[in-house]
Amino acid sequence: MTPERPVPTATYRLQLQPSFTFADAARAVPYLARLGVSHLHLSPVLEAVPGSAHGYDVVDHARVRGELGGEEGLRALAGAARERGLGLVVDVVPNHMAMAPRHNRALWAVLREGPESAYARWFDVDWEAQGGRILVPVLGGPVGEEREHLRVEDGTLRYHDHVLPLREGTAGLPLPELLEAQWYRPVWWRLARTELNYRRFFSISELIGVRVEDPDVFEATHGTLLRLLDDGVLDGLRVDHPDGLADPDAYLERLHRATKGRWTVVEKILAAGEPLPRAWPVAGTTGYDALRHVDGLFTDPAGWETLRSLYGRHTAAEADRGGDWPATVRRAAYTTLAHELAAELDRLTRTAVRACAASPDPAASDRAPWALRTALTELLVRMEVYRPYPSADPASVLTRDAAREARAAFAVPEEARAVDVVRNLLVAPAETGAEATELRTRFAQTSSALRAKSVEDTAFYRFTPLLSATEVGGDPGDPAVSPDAFHAYCARVQRDWPAGGTAVSTHDTKRSADVRAALAVLTECPERWTALVAGLPACADGHFTWAAWQTVFGLGPADPARLREALLKHVREAGLRTSWTERNEPYEQAVAAFADAGPAGADRVLAARAELAPHIRANVLGTALVHLTMPGVPDVYQGTETEYRALVDPDNRRPARFPPADPDEKAALTAAALRLRRRRPGVFGTAAEYTPLPARGDAAGHCLAYVRSGAVLAAVTRLSLRLAEAGGWRETVLPLPPGHWADVLDPGRVFEGHVRVEELFGGTPVALLERAVE
Numbered sequence: 001m002t003p004e005r006p007v008p009t010a011t012y013r014l015q016l017q018p019s020f021t022f023a024d025a026a027r028a029v030p031y032l033a034r035l036g037v038s039h040l041h042l043s044p045v046l047e048a049v050p051g052s053a054h055g056y057d058v059v060d061h062a063r064v065r066g067e068l069g070g071e072e073g074l075r076a077l078a079g080a081a082r083e084r085g086l087g088l089v090v091d092v093v094p095n096h097m098a099m100a101p102r103h104n105r106a107l108w109a110v111l112r113e114g115p116e117s118a119y120a121r122w123f124d125v126d127w128e129a130q131g132g133r134i135l136v137p138v139l140g141g142p143v144g145e146e147r148e149h150l151r152v153e154d155g156t157l158r159y160h161d162h163v164l165p166l167r168e169g170t171a172g173l174p175l176p177e178l179l180e181a182q183w184y185r186p187v188w189w190r191l192a193r194t195e196l197n198y199r200r201f202f203s204i205s206e207l208i209g210v211r212v213e214d215p216d217v218f219e220a221t222h223g224t225l226l227r228l229l230d231d232g233v234l235d236g237l238r239v240d241h242p243d244g245l246a247d248p249d250a251y252l253e254r255l256h257r258a259t260k261g262r263w264t265v266v267e268k269i270l271a272a273g274e275p276l277p278r279a280w281p282v283a284g285t286t287g288y289d290a291l292r293h294v295d296g297l298f299t300d301p302a303g304w305e306t307l308r309s310l311y312g313r314h315t316a317a318e319a320d321r322g323g324d325w326p327a328t329v330r331r332a333a334y335t336t337l338a339h340e341l342a343a344e345l346d347r348l349t350r351t352a353v354r355a356c357a358a359s360p361d362p363a364a365s366d367r368a369p370w371a372l373r374t375a376l377t378e379l380l381v382r383m384e385v386y387r388p389y390p391s392a393d394p395a396s397v398l399t400r401d402a403a404r405e406a407r408a409a410f411a412v413p414e415e416a417r418a419v420d421v422v423r424n425l426l427v428a429p430a431e432t433g434a435e436a437t438e439l440r441t442r443f444a445q446t447s448s449a450l451r452a453k454s455v456e457d458t459a460f461y462r463f464t465p466l467l468s469a470t471e472v473g474g475d476p477g478d479p480a481v482s483p484d485a486f487h488a489y490c491a492r493v494q495r496d497w498p499a500g501g502t503a504v505s506t507h508d509t510k511r512s513a514d515v516r517a518a519l520a521v522l523t524e525c526p527e528r529w530t531a532l533v534a535g536l537p538a539c540a541d542g543h544f545t546w547a548a549w550q551t552v553f554g555l556g557p558a559d560p561a562r563l564r565e566a567l568l569k570h571v572r573e574a575g576l577r578t579s580w581t582e583r584n585e586p587y588e589q590a591v592a593a594f595a596d597a598g599p600a601g602a603d604r605v606l607a608a609r610a611e612l613a614p615h616i617r618a619n620v621l622g623t624a625l626v627h628l629t630m631p632g633v634p635d636v637y638q639g640t641e642t643e644y645r646a647l648v649d650p651d652n653r654r655p656a657r658f659p660p661a662d663p664d665e666k667a668a669l670t671a672a673a674l675r676l677r678r679r680r681p682g683v684f685g686t687a688a689e690y691t692p693l694p695a696r697g698d699a700a701g702h703c704l705a706y707v708r709s710g711a712v713l714a715a716v717t718r719l720s721l722r723l724a725e726a727g728g729w730r731e732t733v734l735p736l737p738p739g740h741w742a743d744v745l746d747p748g749r750v751f752e753g754h755v756r757v758e759e760l761f762g763g764t765p766v767a768l769l770e771r772a773v774e
Contacts, residue, residue: 007263007283007499007686008236009677010628011041011089011635015507016065017053020655022073026080028658033084036674039235040081041635043507044091045074046224049098053653054507055091056240057098057207060105061221071228078233087235089263092225094251095244096200096207097123099136102163107208110134112165114183122217124199124209124246126347134184137192137205138162143179150175150186159186190581196343201244202449202457203340213246218254226258236263238286238501243268243448246441249279249391256281265501265633269452271385272475276497279391284493284500287635288473291504293489294626295468295516296481297704298619300719303523304466304480310530311465315542325463325477332458333381333450335575340453341446345380348442349373355425355435364421371410371418376443378406379422386451387444394427394440460510461574464547466523467554468516472508480523483704483718487692490706494631498686502632504623505640507653512637512646513627514666515554517619521612522550524721532608536601539594540587544571548594552605555645564595566647615721618765622716624666625766626704628673629714631690641670665764672744673768676712680770683709695757697732699723703757705734710771713741715757717765729758741769 012032014025025040032040044055047063055065064071078088101108106119111134114120115127125134138159139146150159155171157164157178170181179186187195192205199209212218228234237259242248255264264282270289337345352372356364382402388394403423410416425436426443460470469479481489493500504513511519522529538545548567555563571578571591578584609616620643628634637644638656643666646652660667677684688709695703702723705715715734717723733754743749745768751760760767 006681008087008089008633009038009681009684010036010633010674011039011501012037013041013507013635013637014043015053015638015653015655016043016045016055016068017653017655018051018067021067022069022077024655026077029077029080029084029086031659033086035636035641035671036676036678037086037636038678039087039089040077041238042088042090044093044240046093047103049100049103053650056093056096057100058093058096059098059100059103062224064224074228075233088233089236089238090225090234091238091240092222092255093240094210094212094221095241096209099198099200099206099208101136101165108165111136111182111184112167114167121214122210122220124211126197126350129197129347129350130185130195133182134198135191135196136164136184136186137189137196139186139188142188143186146188147175150179152178157182157186162186192343193339193581194342194346197347199244199344199445201241202453203336209244211246212251215254218251218258222255222258229259229262237265239264239266239282242266243386243452244445246445247390249277249389252280252282263499269386269473272478274385276500277389277391278496282500284497284632286506287501287503287632288506289489290493290502290627290630290632291471291509291513292473292475292479293481293486294504294623294630295471295474295513295520296479297483297486297626297716297718298517298520298622299466299469299480300520300523300722301480301482303526303722304469307523307526307529308465310526311546314530314533314546325459328463329455329459330381332462333454334377336450336454336458337377337380341450344446344449345373345377348376348439348446351435351439351442352376352422352425355433355439356421358433358435359421359425361421361424363417364425367418367421368415371415372422374409375406375418375422378409378419379403379426380443380447380450382406383447383451387448388426388440389444390430390440398423398426457573458575461547461570462543462576464543464550466519467511467547467550468519471510471516472506483692483701486704487690487706490631490690494688494690498631498688500632501635502627502630503635503637504627505637505644505646505652506635507637507649509637509652510648511554512640512644512652513623514620514640514643515645515647517623518556518609518612518616519550519554520619521615521721522553524615524719525612528608532604536604537594537597540577540590543576544591549601549605551647552602553609555647556609557606558645560596562647562651564592566651567591567595569648612721615724618717618720621666621669621764621766622704622718624669625673625714625716625768628670628677629684629706629708629712629768631684631688634674634677636670636674642667669745669766669768676744676768676770680711683711693734693737695732695734696754697730697757699726699729699732699757702729703732703734707737710737712771713737713767713769715760715767715769717761720765729756729761732757734760736769737771740772742772744768744770 046058047060047065048055049057064074106122109119110117167182170178201207245251265286266282267286353369356367385397388397403419406419407416463476469476533549572580577587642660642664691707693705693707704718707713734757735754741751
C-alpha cells in the first residue's frame with residue numbers, strides 16, 4: 001500500500017443507482033465526513049444495464065456509468081470527498097458481465113462472429129457443446145411457438161425487447177434457415193437449466209462468466225479502474241465473488257501488482273473454521289466472518305438448543321423440516337445439482353471424461369460417464385467450504401471421509417472406484433496435465449456456485465428455527481459464539497488480517513443487523529416465543545408460519561407490502577411448495593393474503609416485541625459497538641448508523657437519506673466510535689493490540705469487554721434478558737487497566753480501578769472509554 005493512501009479507518013457503503021448518483025453521493029459527503037468515516041465505499045461504477053439498481057451487471061468496462069454521472073461525475077465526487085479528507089473504495093466485478101447483447105458490445109461481437117471473434121476469449125463458453133453455438137435462453141416458450149415473435153429488422157434479429165446480431169450474409173435467409181445459421185441458438189428460457197453452455201454467475205443466466213485468467217482480458221476489463229487508481233480518484237477495491245474465478249490465487253496476485261498494493265478486500269465467504277488463504281495478497285475479507293462472530297455473541301447457546309427442539313416439534317410432520325441443518329444442506333445440494341446447476345454438472349462430467357482419458361492412471365480408463373457424474377455429485381454435495389484453491393491442499397477439503405461416504409452411493413463396489421479416480425485427479429499436483437487442471441478448475445467453480453445456491457439461497461430458507469442465524473457466512477446449525485471464542489477470533493484477525501473488512505449489514509445480508517439483533521432475543525425466551533406462535537393465525541404450513549411471525553417480530557411495525565414481498569421471496573427461494581421458475585399460484589396467493597391480513601396477529605407479535613424492547617436495544621447497541629471497535633476496518637452500510645430495519649433485497653437497497661431523518665442513540669454511538677477511530681488510528685490499526693478484559697462476579701459472563709492498544713476500552717451487555725431474570729449485575733465488577741478512563745459516550749464520567757459493571761453502564765447497555773493522557 002502506498003504511504004499517501006493509508007488503510008481506511010472505516011468505510012461507508014453507498015448503493016449507487018439511477019435514483020442515487022455520484023452527485024447525490026457528493027451532497028452526502030459533508031454529513032459522512034462529520035460522521036467519522038475515512039472512505040466512501042461505492043457499489044460498481046462501470047457501465048451497467050440501463051436502469052440497474054445494483055450495477056453488478058456490467059456491460060462496458062471502458063466507461064464509467066453514464067446514468068450515475070459518468071467519469072466526470074465520479075471525479076467530481078472524488079474531489080468533494082478529498083476536500084473533506086475522505087477517499088473512495090469501489091467494487092470491482094471480475095467474474096461476470098451482463099448477458100445483454102444489445103448493451104454488451106463484446107458479447108455482441110461474439111454472437112455475430114463466433115469463436116473467431118477477437119472477443120471470444122473474453123467469455124467462458126463451451127464451444128464443443130450445442131454444436132458450437134451459444135445457447136441464448138430468452139424465449140418465453142419453445143421456438144416453434146414463439147416464431148411469430150421473431151423478426152429480422154435493420155440487420156438484427158428481434159424478439160420483443162431482445163436484439164441479437166446476425167451472422168454476416170444471413171439476413172436474407174428464411175427464418176428457420178436464418179436461426180440455424182447463427183453462432184447462437186435463441187431458445188426457451190427453461191432450457192438454461194439443462195442445456196446452457198456458458199458459465200454464469202451461480203444459476204443466473206443473465207450474467208455470463210468472464211475469463212479474467214487471460215492476461216489480455218484482465219487488462220481490458222480492469223484498465224479503467226486501474227487508471228482511476230493511478231490518477232488518485234480511487235483508493236482501494238472490494239473484489240466481488242472471487243470464488244467464481246478459474247484461479248483466484250493468480251487473479252489476486254495480478255491485481256495486487258497492477259494496483260501497486262492498494263488496499264483490497266475480497267468478498268470471500270469463509271465456513272466456520274476455514275482460514276483465508278495466506279497466499280492471497282489482500283487486506284482480508286469484506287467481513288462476513290466477523291458478522292457471524294458478532295451475531296453469535298448475542299445468541300444464547302442453551303436457548304438456541306431449546307428453540308431448535310421446539311421448532312422441530314412445530315414442523316415435525318412436514319418434509320425437509322426439523323432440527324437437522326446438515327441434512328437440510330445435503331438435500332438442497334442434491335436438488336440444486338439436479339435442477340438449477342444441471343448444465344454445469346453436465347459440463348463438469350464431460351471434463352472428467354476427458355481428464356480420465358488423458359490420465360496415466362490405469363484405474364481411470366473405461367469409466368462410464370454416469371459413474372463419473374455420480375462421483376462428482378457425491379463429492380460436491382459433501383463440500384463444507386465454497387471451493388478448494390490452488391494455493392491450499394485440496395485434500396483438506398476433499399477428504400478421505402467424504403470419499404468413503406461418496407462411495408456408499410454406488411450399488412456396485414467396482415463402479416464406486418470412480419470416486420477415488422475423480423478425487424485423485426482433483427487433489428493431484430497441478431503439473432499432472434491440462435485436462436486434470438481444467439477438471440480442478442471446473443470442479444472448484446461448480447462447487448462455489450453450488451454452495452452459494454444450495455446453502456445461501458435454498459437451505460437458509462428451509463431451516464428457520466432462528467432467522468437471524470440464516471445469514472451470509474453464518475452457521476445456522478451452531479450459531480452461538482462464546483466470549484472466549486470471540487476473543488480468540490479477534491486475536492487471529494489482529495495478528496493475520498488487521499486491515500481486513502468487518503461488516504454486520506451489507507447490500508447482500510438477508511436481514512439487517514438490527515433485525516437480527518431483535519431475533520436473537522428469542523433464544524433467551526424460546527418457550528415464550530413458541531407459546532406465542534401457537535396462538536397466532538397459521539398459513540399453509542408450520543414452517544412458513546414460524547418464519548413469517550419471526551419476520552414480523554424482527555422487522556417491527558412496517559408497511560405490509562414490504563412484508564409481503566419478503567415472504568414471497570422466502571417461499572420461492574425455499575423451493576418446497578413454489579419457486580421462481582415453477583410458481584404455485586394458489587400457495588403464493590395464500591402467502592400474500594396471510595401477509596396482507598397480518599395485523600390480526602401482528603398486534604400480539606408487536607406487543608411481545610415492545611415488552612422485549614430493552615433487550616433488543618441491548619443487542620442493537622452491543623452489535624454496533626463491537627463492530628466498530630473490534631479488529632479490522634468496519635464497513636457501515638448506508639443508513640445503518642441509526643437503527644435500521646431491513647429485509648432481503650430489494651428491501652435493503654432503498655436509497656438512504658442524508659442526514660437521517662431520525663437520529664437516535666445508535667447514531668450517537670456510531671458517530672462517537674467512528675470519530676474516535678479516525679482521531680486515533682494507531683489504536684485500531686495494523687499494529688494495534690487486542691486484549692480481552694474479563695469481568696468478575698456472578699454475572700461476569702454477561703459482560704464482554706476488551707481493550708485496544710491500552711488506550712480504548714469497549715464493553716457490552718450480552719444476553720440481557722437472562723441477566724435480568726437472574727437478578728441483574730449485583731456486585732459484578734470490571735477491573736480496569738491502570739489509569740483514568742473517560743466515558744466517550746457520556747463526557748464527564750471518569751473511571752479507575754475496579755468499577756461496578758452496573759455503574760459503568762449506567763443507563764445504557766454499552767460503554768466506550770478512552771484512557772486519559774497522564
